[in-house]
Amino acid sequence: MTGPPLDAAGPSPELLRARAFMSRVAEPGHWALWRFVEQYGPIDAVRAIVAGTVPDDVAAVTAARRDRTDPDADLDVAARHGIRLLVPESARWPTTAFAALQRAATAAGAARRVELMAMATPPLALWVKGSLDEALPVRSVAIVGSRSSTAYGDAVAAELAFGLARRGVVVISGGAFGIDAAAHRAALAAEGATVIVSAGGLDRPYPAAHANLFERVAHAGALISESPPGTAPQRHRFLSRNRLIAALAGGTVVVEAALRSGALNTAAHCVNQGRPLMVVPGPVTSGRSAGCHALLRREGYSALLVESVDDVIGVVGRISEVAVRTAVNTNTGSDMSRRGRLDSVDALARRVFDGLPARGSISVERLASRCGFDIREVIRALPVLEMAGLVERDESGVRIAVELG
Amino acid sequence: MTGPPLDAAGPSPELLRARAFMSRVAEPGHWALWRFVEQYGPIDAVRAIVAGTVPDDVAAVTAARRDRTDPDADLDVAARHGIRLLVPESARWPTTAFAALQRAATAAGAARRVELMAMATPPLALWVKGSLDEALPVRSVAIVGSRSSTAYGDAVAAELAFGLARRGVVVISGGAFGIDAAAHRAALAAEGATVIVSAGGLDRPYPAAHANLFERVAHAGALISESPPGTAPQRHRFLSRNRLIAALAGGTVVVEAALRSGALNTAAHCVNQGRPLMVVPGPVTSGRSAGCHALLRREGYSALLVESVDDVIGVVGRISEVAVRTAVNTNTGSDMSRRGRLDSVDALARRVFDGLPARGSISVERLASRCGFDIREVIRALPVLEMAGLVERDESGVRIAVELG
Numbered sequence: 001m002t003g004p005p006l007d008a009a010g011p012s013p014e015l016l017r018a019r020a021f022m023s024r025v026a027e028p029g030h031w032a033l034w035r036f037v038e039q040y041g042p043i044d045a046v047r048a049i050v051a052g053t054v055p056d057d058v059a060a061v062t063a064a065r066r067d068r069t070d071p072d073a074d075l076d077v078a079a080r081h082g083i084r085l086l087v088p089e090s091a092r093w094p095t096t097a098f099a100a101l102q103r104a105a106t107a108a109g110a111a112r113r114v115e116l117m118a119m120a121t122p123p124l125a126l127w128v129k130g131s132l133d134e135a136l137p138v139r140s141v142a143i144v145g146s147r148s149s150t151a152y153g154d155a156v157a158a159e160l161a162f163g164l165a166r167r168g169v170v171v172i173s174g175g176a177f178g179i180d181a182a183a184h185r186a187a188l189a190a191e192g193a194t195v196i197v198s199a200g201g202l203d204r205p206y207p208a209a210h211a212n213l214f215e216r217v218a219h220a221g222a223l224i225s226e227s228p229p230g231t232a233p234q235r236h237r238f239l240s241r242n243r244l245i246a247a248l249a250g251g252t253v254v255v256e257a258a259l260r261s262g263a264l265n266t267a268a269h270c271v272n273q274g275r276p277l278m279v280v281p282g283p284v285t286s287g288r289s290a291g292c293h294a295l296l297r298r299e300g301y302s303a304l305l306v307e308s309v310d311d312v313i314g315v316v317g318r319i320s321e322v323a324v325r326t327a328v329n330t331n332t333g334s335d336m337s338r339r340g341r342l343d344s345v346d347a348l349a350r351r352v353f354d355g356l357p358a359r360g361s362i363s364v365e366r367l368a369s370r371c372g373f374d375i376r377e378v379i380r381a382l383p384v385l386e387m388a389g390l391v392e393r394d395e396s397g398v399r400i401a402v403e404l405g
Numbered sequence: 406m407t408g409p410p411l412d413a414a415g416p417s418p419e420l421l422r423a424r425a426f427m428s429r430v431a432e433p434g435h436w437a438l439w440r441f442v443e444q445y446g447p448i449d450a451v452r453a454i455v456a457g458t459v460p461d462d463v464a465a466v467t468a469a470r471r472d473r474t475d476p477d478a479d480l481d482v483a484a485r486h487g488i489r490l491l492v493p494e495s496a497r498w499p500t501t502a503f504a505a506l507q508r509a510a511t512a513a514g515a516a517r518r519v520e521l522m523a524m525a526t527p528p529l530a531l532w533v534k535g536s537l538d539e540a541l542p543v544r545s546v547a548i549v550g551s552r553s554s555t556a557y558g559d560a561v562a563a564e565l566a567f568g569l570a571r572r573g574v575v576v577i578s579g580g581a582f583g584i585d586a587a588a589h590r591a592a593l594a595a596e597g598a599t600v601i602v603s604a605g606g607l608d609r610p611y612p613a614a615h616a617n618l619f620e621r622v623a624h625a626g627a628l629i630s631e632s633p634p635g636t637a638p639q640r641h642r643f644l645s646r647n648r649l650i651a652a653l654a655g656g657t658v659v660v661e662a663a664l665r666s667g668a669l670n671t672a673a674h675c676v677n678q679g680r681p682l683m684v685v686p687g688p689v690t691s692g693r694s695a696g697c698h699a700l701l702r703r704e705g706y707s708a709l710l711v712e713s714v715d716d717v718i719g720v721v722g723r724i725s726e727v728a729v730r731t732a733v734n735t736n737t738g739s740d741m742s743r744r745g746r747l748d749s750v751d752a753l754a755r756r757v758f759d760g761l762p763a764r765g766s767i768s769v770e771r772l773a774s775r776c777g778f779d780i781r782e783v784i785r786a787l788p789v790l791e792m793a794g795l796v797e798r799d800e801s802g803v804r805i806a807v808e809l810g
Contacts, residue, residue, distance in 0.1 A: 152688055281686030281698060283557055284712040293686060296701070297710050299779045305702050307689040365780070369771045374704045375780070 011089045018042035019087040019125040020071035020228065025049060025062045028124075028226045029240040031105055031117045032057035037124060042087075077229045081203045082218070083129040088122075094248060096387055098122040100273045101247050103386065107394045108272075119243055119272055123226045126244075129202045130222030132170075132193055140170040140195070141316050142249035142270075144263040145179030145256040150288050153179055153256030156280055158186035160253060163309030165192020169316070170221065172197060172249045174241065175210055179255050179263070184217055193221040197248065199241040200233030201225060224248070242266040243273075250316040251276040253306060257291030264291050271301050274386055274393055276315050276379065278306040302364075302379045315380065341388045348373075352381040353390055353400075361399040416494045423447035424492040424530040425476035425633065430454060430467045433529075433631045433645040436510055436522045437462035442529060447492075482634045486608045487623070488534040493527075501792055502652050503527040505678045508791065512799045513677075524648055524677055528631045531649075534607045535627030537575075537598055545575040545600070546721050547654035547675075549668040550584025550661040555693050558584055558661030561685055563591035565658060568714030570597020574721070575626065577602060577654045579646065580615055584660050584668070589622055598626040602653065604646040605638030606630060629653070647671040648678075656681040656721040658711060662696030669696050676706050679791055679798055681720050681784065683711040707769075707784045720785060746793045753778075757786040758795055758805075766804040 011019075019042050026033050036058045037045045048054050049062045075085065086092060101122045108116030141164055143157055157179045161171045165187035173180040175196040187194035194217050200206050202223045205214035214223060226244060227237060242262065246252050246269035254277070257263040270277045279296050282289030295303045306312050342350055355371035356362070364382070368375040382398060385391040392401045416424075424447050431438050441463045442450045453459050454467045480490065491497060506527045513521030546569055548562055562584045566576045570592035578585040580601040592599035599622050605611050607628045610619035619628060631649060632642060647667065651657050651674035659682070662668040675682045684701050687694030700708045711717050747755055760776035761767070769787070773780040787803060790796040797806045 152690065156689060280689055281694075281701075281710075283688055284561060284685055285557065289686075290712070293710055293712055296686075299781070305686075305698055307695070307698055363774065365770065366774045369768070369774050375770065376704070 010091065011087050014043060015089055016075065016085050016087060017071040018046045019089075020074050020085055021046050021049075021069050022124040023085075023127070023226065024069045024071065024074055024228045025065050027061070027236065027240070029118045029121045029243070030061045031109070031121045033061055034121050034124060042124075074228045074230075077203065078127060081129065081229060083127050083202045083223075083229060086126045086128045088125070097247050099389075100275065100383070100386060101243065103392055104273050107392070110394055116272060118240075119269060121243075122247075123244060125226075127202050127225045127228060128222055130195075130218040131220070132195065132222040139168060139316075140172050140249045141312055142172040142245045142252040142266065143179065143183040144173055144245065144252060144254055144266045146258055146261050146263065146288055146291075147176045147178040147180075148258075148288075149178035149182065149256050150286060152282060152286070153288060154182040156282075157182040157255045160255070160280075160309055160312060161186035161192075161194070162190045164312060165190035165194065167309070167313065168192070169313070170195060172245055174199070174238075174245065175206065175214060175217075175223075177207065177210075181210065181213060183255075184213060188216055188220055191220075195222045195224060195248070197241055197245045198223055198225040198233070199227070199237040201227050201229040201231040203229040204232075206233045238262060239265055243269040246270040246273055246275060249275070251278055251312070253278040253280065253312060254292055254295060254303075255280045256282060256288045257295075258287050259290045259294060261291045264295065267295055267301070267303070274383055276383060277301060277303045278312060278315055279303045280307070281305060302376065304376065304379075338390065341390055345384050345388050345390070346381075348377060349381040349384040349388075352378050353385055356391065356398065356400050358400070361394050361396040363397040367398060415496070416492050419448060420492060420494055421480065421490050422476040423451045424494075425479050425490055426451045426454075426474050427529040428490075428532070428631065429474045429476065429479055429633045430470045432466070432641065434523045434526045434648070435466045436514070436526045438466055439526050439529060447529075479633045479635075482608065483532060486534065486634060488532050488607045488628075488634060491531045491533045493530070499653060504794075505680065505788070505791060506648065506652050508797060509678050512797070515799055521677060523645075524674060526648075527652075528649060530631075532607050532630045532633060533627055535600075535623045536625070537600065537627040544573060544721075545577050545654045546717055547577040547650045547657040547671065548584065548588040549578055549650065549657060549659055549671045551663055551666050551668065551693055551696075552581045552583040552585075553663075553693075554583035554587065554661050555691060557687060557691070558693060559587040561687075562587040562660045565660070565685075565714055565717060566591035566597075566599070567595045569717060570595035570599065572714070572718060573597070574718070575600060577650055579604070579643075579650065580611065580619060580622075580628075582612065582615075586615065586618060588660075589618060593621055593625055596625070600627045600629060600653070602646055602650045603628055603630040603638070604632070604642040606632055606634040606636040608634040609637075611638045643667060644670055648674040651675040651678055651680060654680070656683055656717070658683040658685065658717060659697055659700060659708075660685045661687060661693045662700075663692050664695045664699060666696045669700065672700055672706070672708070679788055681788060682706060682708045683717060683720055684708045685712070686710055707780060709781065709784075743795065746795055750789050750793050750795070751786075753782060754786040754789040754793075757783050758790055761796065761803065761805050763805070766799050766801040768802040772803060 049066050101120045104120035105117045143161055145153055161183040165171055171183055171187040171194040173183045175198055184194045196217050202225050205211045242265050245266055252270040254263050254267050267277050279292045352371055355367050364378055368378040389401055391398050454471050506525045509525035510522045548566055550558055566588040570576055576588055576592040576599040578588045580603055589599045601622050607630050610616045647670050650671055657675040659668050659672050672682050684697045757776055760772050773783040794806055796803050
C-alpha cells in the first residue's frame with residue numbers, strides 16, 4: 001500500500017524533519033509560529049525553538065513540547081503506515097489554495113482580529129496518505145453537513161458527490177458519520193477521487209467504524225491531516241481542520257446542518273477565505289436544515305442556494321478553471337504583469353476589477369453598484385481575482401492588490 | 406346569511422349601478438378603462454361608453470359587451486347570494502392596498518411597459534361576500550402555492566396560517582386545492598379570519614368541491630372577486646386575480662410551487678407592487694419546491710426566506726402597523742406634511758428615506774450602500790415609505806415622492 005515518494009527529487013530530509021518537528025511541536029493555527037517559520041525558514045526556526053531563543057509568542061506555543069518532539073520517529077511511523085509529509089517547499093504544495101488563507105490572515109491581522117488570524121493561518125505541513133496523483137486538487141468541492149443527517153440529507157449529499165465525481169471534480173470532506181460519509185461513499189461509487197481531511201493522525205481513522213472507508217478513500221483519493229501520526233482527534237482540532245477543508249476546495253456546499261452543526265464553522269471559514277459558500281435548502285419542518293437556512297439568510301455571507309450538480313459546477317467550475325490557468329502561469333513565471341494576469345481571468349472578473357477604486361477599499365455592495373452587477377456576480381468573481389493576485393480583502397472590503405517588486 | 410349592507414350610508418345606488426356596469430363591461434386589468442373612469446367619474450363614464458363617445462382604447466375593450474350589460478340584474482343576483490358591491494367611493498375601499506397598484510402602474514406607464522401596467526391596474530369595483538367587519542384587512546398575509554401540493558407543503562401552509570390567524574393576521578389566498586385550501590382550513594381551525602380572492606363570480610365556487618369551504622370562509626371572513634356573479638373562472642382571470650391577492654396582503658408567502666406554478670405569477674405581482682415576497686424553502690429532491698428556490702435565487706426579487714410564523718410576522722408586522730397609522734392619518738387629514746408622515750414611520754424607514762438623493766432615482770442596491778444597510782433591510786423599509794406616500798418607484802429604482810399641491 002506504500003505509494004511512491006510524493007516528491008522524489010523534492011525537499012531534503014533535513015527540511016522534512018524540520019517540518020515534521022513543527023507539525024508536532026504546536027497545535028495547528030498559531031499565526032505567530034507560522035510567521036516565525038516563514039521568516040527564518042523551518043531549519044533555523046527549529047534550532048531557535050529548541051534553543052529557546054524565540055519571541056515570547058512563539059515560545060508560548062512551543063515550550064511544552066519542544067523537548068518531547070521526535071520528528072524521525074514520526075516520519076518512521078508515518079512511512080510504516082504509507083503516510084508521507086507534504087511541505088510548502090514541495091512543488092505539489094497547494095500554494096493557490098493556501099494563498100487565500102494567508103491573505104485572510106494578513107487582513108485579519110491588519111484589523112487586529114486575532115481570532116480570524118488563527119482561523120486563517122496556513123498549515124506548516126500536511127500528512128498525506130493516498131494514491132491521488134495530485135494531492136492538492138484544484139477542481140474540487142467540499143461537501144459538509146450534519147453527523148446525524150436525515151435520509152434526505154444523505155440522499156442529496158450522495159447525489160451531489162456522485163455527479164461531481166463523475167464530472168472529474170474531487171470531493172473533499174471530513175471522515176464523520178452522516179453527510180461526510182454519504183459524500184465519500186457516493187464519490188467512490190462513481191469511481192471518482194475523494195479526500196478526507198482528518199482532525200487526528202492518519203494512522204488512527206476516526207470514527208473507528210470508518211476504518212474501511214478511510215482505506216477506500218486512501219486508495220481512490222487521499223487522506224490529509226495537519227497532525228502527525230498518533231494524534232487524537234480533539235474538538236479544537238476539528239475546528240482548525242475545518243479551515244483546511246474550506247481552503248483545499250474551490251467552494252463549500254453545506255448539505256444539511258442543524259443550528260449548532262460544526263458544518264457552520266466550515267462555512268464561516270469558507271466565507272472568511274473569500275470562497276463561494278453554497279447551501280442546499282431543506283424542509284423547514286426539519287431542524288437539520290435550520291442551519292442551512294440560517295446561512296442563506298445571514299447578512300454578509302452571500303451564500304448561494306444550490307439544488308443540483310449543475311448549480312455547483314456553475315459556481316465552482318469557472319473558478320477552478322481560472323485557478324488552473326493562474327497556477328500554470330505562476331509556474332512558468334510567477335512575476336507575470338498585472339495586465340497579463342488580468343488577461344487570464346474571465347470577462348466578468350475583468351469588469352469587476354475595473355470597478356475597483358484606484359486606491360483604498362470599498363465594500364462588496366458598493367463595488368457591485370459601481371460595476372452595475374448583481375452582488376452575487378461580484379461575489380463569484382472575487383475569488384477568481386484573488387487567486388490571480390489582483391485583489392485583496394481587508395477589514396473594509398476589497399481593494400486592488402499591492403504589487404510586489 | 407345575508408349580511409348588513411357594507412356601506413349603509415355610502416355610495417348612491419346610481420354610483421353602484423355604474424360601478425357594477427364597469428365590472429361587467431370589460432375584463433379586469435385594462436389601464437385605459439381605469440384611467441377613463443378616474444378621469445370622468447363612473448356615472449359619466451358609463452354614459453360615454455354606452456353612447457360610444459370614448460377614446461379608441463376604451464372602445465376596444467368595452468364595445469363587445471356595452472349593450473349586453475345589465476347592472477341592475479347583476480346587483481339583484483348578487484343580493485340574492487348575499488354578495489355586495491364594494492366601490493372605490495366607499496370609506497371601506499382598501500385605498501392603501503391599491504395605492505401600491507396605482508403607483509406601480511404609473512411607473513410602468515412612464516417606462517412604456519404595457520404588460521406591467523395591466524399587471525398593476527387597480528380594480529374598478531369588488532364583489533364581496535362575508536362577515537368580515539373590515540373587508541380590506543390591513544394586517545394580512547397571502548399564503549399561496551401549488552394546487553398539487555405535497556404533505557410537506559400542506560403541513561407548512563397549515564402551520565403558518567394557523568399561527569398567523571391566532572395572532573390576528575388575516576390569511577388571504579385563492580380557493581384552489583392544495584396550498585390555498587390548507588391555509589384557509591388552518592385559519593378557520595384557529596378561529597381566525599381568512600379571505601378567498603376568487604377568479605370567478607362568487608355565486609359559483611370554483612372548484613365546485615370547495616363549495617363548503619367557500620361557505621365557511623364567507624362566514625368567518627370574506628370572499629372577494631372582481632368579476633360579477635355568473636362569471637366563469639378562466640385562465641386570464643386567475644392571472645389578474647393574482648394581482649389582487651398580492652395587493653390586499655401586507656406580504657405574500659409562497660409555500661410550495663413548481664417551476665410553472667401560478668403562485669410564481671402572484672410572486673411577480675408582489676414584487677411589481679413593491680411588497681415583501683416571502684418564500685418557504687423545501688427539499689431539493691421535490692420539484693414542488695423548485696419554484697420556491699428559483700424565487701429565492703432570482704435577481705431583483707430579493708425574496709426573503711421564511712421558516713416560521715415568527716419570521717412572517719417579523720416581515721409583515723411592522724409594515725402593517727405603519728399602514729394602519731398612515732391610514733388613520735389619511736382619514737383625519739390626508740394632506741399631512743412630509744415631516745409629519747416621516748414621524749409616523751419607524752426609525753429604519755426614516756434612515757432609508759434620508760439615504761435618497763434630493764432629486765432623481767437610484768437603484769435599491771445603491772440606496773442600501775448609501776444608507777450602510779443590508780439590501781434586505783432597505784427592501785423591508787420601502788413598502789413602509791411607499792404606503793406613507795414618501796417614496797415612489799420608477800423604472801430606474803426609487804425616489805422621493807413628488808409632493809402634490
